[in-house]
């Protein structure tokens with residue numbers, strides 16, 4: 001069979017790749033979309049109410065069997081396959097790579113959908129002006145992003161209006177709106193849909209945080225609070241994070257982006273096909289990718305432009321396996337979140353199984369530098385988020401406080417109590433981009449297809465510990481004010497080093513020596529190759545990343561459309577363009 | 583002509599041998615104890631969950647169970663002259679406490695603590711997963727903790743802080759399956775074109791290269 005060819009090859013049709021597929025097919029490009037996972041039909045999720053299948057056994061996530069990743073705390077230590085992700089204990093989809101299949105992580109995510117703060121795009125400027133150059137820890141690489149909030153604002157709006165986000169605006173055109181997030185950057189339009197109905201125990205959280213002088217607001221949710229076209233409103237089933245949605249209320253790219261892309265007739269999907277490398281020709285251009293098809297046969301497909309949107313870690317592995325790392329920056333600036341889980345029980349029944357997690361509210365007073373960090377001794381900030389619902393009994397049993405017996409009558413009594421009275425909140429302190437945290441190829445471990453596994457070298461540091469201590473104090477204050485009857489915390493420095501929020505590793509920048517892609521996600525090294533995803537984040541912040549990843553996908557699509565016309569910088573690669581537009 | 587059996591109960595075993603089943607069930611019953619009044623892991627059929635999981639999804643832990651049970655019973659026979667499940671509940675508790683402190687030798691590459699933790703995790707799974715997996719018989723686990731199961735959704739009143747949901751009827755996956763048959767309009771139907779079928783039928787997931795004669799394994 002001859003090799004397939006299209007104007008644009010997209011590797012990975014997840015949260016971001018599917019956006020590019022729709023934008024480019026609608027603009028008249030032919031697109032070949034290659035994804036290692038299946039194409040799910042909507043009735044695949046009608047019977048998804050199954051904690052064992054989707055949470056404990058991570059039914060929608062790749063596992064270490066097919067997608068091994070190794071980890072070591074530092075370069076002096078031997079790496080092993082991520083120890084938290086193997087063995088007979090429950091898997092947690094949050095400690096695995098996020099996705100397999102068209103729609104990617106947007107199918108079974110928890111749907112927190114944030115715009116970054118203005119400050120998040122310029123951490124270096126903010127921190128140096130507030131705390132001085134000396135405050136930046138030795139070995140860190142804190143920079144400003146090459147793009148600003150204003151660059152992305154229209155693209156954030158497209159995510160919120162075309163994929164569907166519910167929430168309450170806090171700042172519309174500079175005017176602060178009651179009940180929204182007063183810290184958010186100004187937006188042109190409010191959210192597309194009103195906020196979700198809050199979960200039961202959210203009430204005491206809101207009352208407590210108000211009393212403490214904070215500004216609680218409904219967390220922005222990529223979930224429909226109202227019917228929209230064929231998609232129904234959320235039924236608050238509570239099998240949300242780790243699960244597909246049975247009524248189409250979760251805003252994923254499989255339902256929002258792929259159907260219109262297919263309707264153009266310009267998208268061909270190759271599912272269950274695993275891309276292994278990018279092939280670069282003598283001129284240094286990406287000519288094709290090699291992939292293993294569903295039968296196990298090695299095939300090749302070519303495109304005038306090649307886009308890698310296979311998740312930050314897999315993009316990076318593909319670059320390294322393909323030998324594309326001239327400046328040594330691929331794999332650098334790896335950052336992740338520390339979730340700071342904080343659990344407790346309340347006097348009343350909390351029905352914590354009802355409603356999605358994101359139906360809890362949040363405070364942003366603890367984010368960025370809204371509280372001065374000078375005396376606190378760490379950099380960075382995070383919202384504190386109430387975990388609305390979405391807790392089933394197996395996860396609750398596994399979240400055992402240290403002073404409760406693990407077996408016997410005491411354990412049983414605890415289970416009866418905790419399932420009725422449980423609540424949780426969490427934060428997302430980002431690690432700083434440190435020289436010592438990076439990914440590369442594992443010299444020994446390979447996947448089943450003989451490709452080297454990715455190796456993570458990462459450890460938590462002093463900044464993470466100090467921030468965690470400070471956040472725990474605040475969470476304790478909130479819990480006390482809520483009337484909590486008991487509280488317990490996850491370890492300050494967690495045992496996992498994958499969080500589905502892996503940022504950096506192919507960062508964007510204007511200096512080709514210090515970054516992997518330009519501000520439009522185009523590779524400095526291979527000029528017809530794009531890398532999209534959280535990998536482009538030069539620094540990280542306190543928010544879940546996906547709305548920003550998606551806004552950047554829209555931004556990149558705009559760039560590609562613009563620069564393939566009228567003598568734009570991409571015209572020299574797109575040989576067939578004229579014919580296709582005409 | 584054959585005649586129907588007297589009973590079609592499903593308390594047979596797919597993986598465990600007799601003593602193994604009794605040993606594992608005794609361990610489960612000490613993790614979540616119970617009786618007919620206030621059922622625990624034994625009453626909820628957790629053993630059946632583990633036995634079925636081991637001959638299916640968890641087949642890779644077969645060796646860990648087989649070896650672990652053997653080691654444990656060897657130890658109790660030396661100490662007490664009995665197998666674990668023949669001991670009194672107090673004696674069993676003493677041994678579990680020792681396992682947790684990792685004081686029981688002979689677990690080879692693993693440890694008595696790791697063995698116990700594995701059984702602990704699978705006991706919790708068997709207690710609280712959908713009854714279709716073989717445990718949580720009659721939704722006893724869900725009843726114990728007040729979990730209404732595979733609910734299509736919840737109303738605003740049901741999500742009120744302190745609301746009383748004790749009268750809510752539990753739903754299992756079998757119930758959702760029936761709902762999906764009877765009222766498919768309650769569920770989402772993706773509009774628009776389906777992707778074109780590949781030119782050859784290629785079901786499944788990308789397969790790793792196989793050695794000649796090696797059976798085809800699951801792709802993911």
Ligand SMILES: Cc1cc2nc3c(=O)[nH]c(=O)nc-3n(C[C@H](O)[C@H](O)[C@H](O)COP(=O)(O)OP(=O)(O)OC[C@H]3O[C@@H](n4cnc5c(N)ncnc54)[C@H](O)[C@@H]3O)c2cc1C
Nearest residue numbers: 012014015016036101104105110111112275310533544546
């Ligand atoms: C349980 C869970 C909860 C989450 N909750 C949130 C949340 O509340 N808010 C938030 O912002 N984010 C959340 N995330 C993270 C979110 O899913 C990711 O940020 C997002 O999916 C990343 O988008 P992406 O396009 O970079 O990659 P993905 O969405 O992961 O898509 C990558 C695609 O590439 C395909 N692929 C990978 N490798 C190959 C290959 N070699 N060849 C071909 N195809 C390949 C995959 O099948 C997939 O379709 C959550 C993730 C999980 C797992």
Ligand code: SF4
Nearest residue numbers: 234235237238240245
């Ligand atoms: S909680 Fe709402 S959005 Fe989430 S899966 Fe259930 S119905 Fe869908």
